[in-house]
Amino acid sequence: MTKAEIVSAISKETGVEKEKALKVVEALMVVIKDQTAAGEDIFLRGFGTFTTKTRKEKIGRLIKENKSVVVPEHKIPYFKPCEEFKTQLAK
Numbered sequence: 001m002t003k004a005e006i007v008s009a010i011s012k013e014t015g016v017e018k019e020k021a022l023k024v025v026e027a028l029m030v031v032i033k034d035q036t037a038a039g040e041d042i043f044l045r046g047f048g049t050f051t052t053k054t055r056k057e058k059i060g061r062l063i064k065e066n067k068s069v070v071v072p073e074h075k076i077p078y079f080k081p082c083e084e085f086k087t088q089l090a091k
Contacts, residue, residue, distance in 0.1 A: 036077055048081040 001009075003025060010021040032050050035042055042050040052075045060071045081089070 046082060046084060048079055048085055051078050051080070052076065053078045 003022075007018055007022045007025055010016065010025065011018045014021070016024075032042055036050050036052050039052065044050075054073060054075050057073045058071050060069050061067070062069055
């Protein structure tokens with residue numbers, strides 16, 4: 001499902017104009033990205049949690065050059081669905 005399809009579904013479900021629904025969806029995405037980048041967790045009850053995880057430094061391989069390289073410690077975005085969401089997906 002694309003962002004445009006999400007906006008259309010929200011517009012149809014709520015009766016809000018597509019332009020307003022688009023602004024809300026884009027604002028939500030900006031808030032989630034900005035807050036998780038700042039190290040804040042976002043808890044959406046009944047949906048899940050957006051957070052960041054830290055990956056430890058490790059040794060990687062450049063196969064074409066047959067070399068080992070150090071991949072530094074870095075953060076990655078992470079989403080953990082709530083139990084209700086997991087149960088719904090398991091059906």
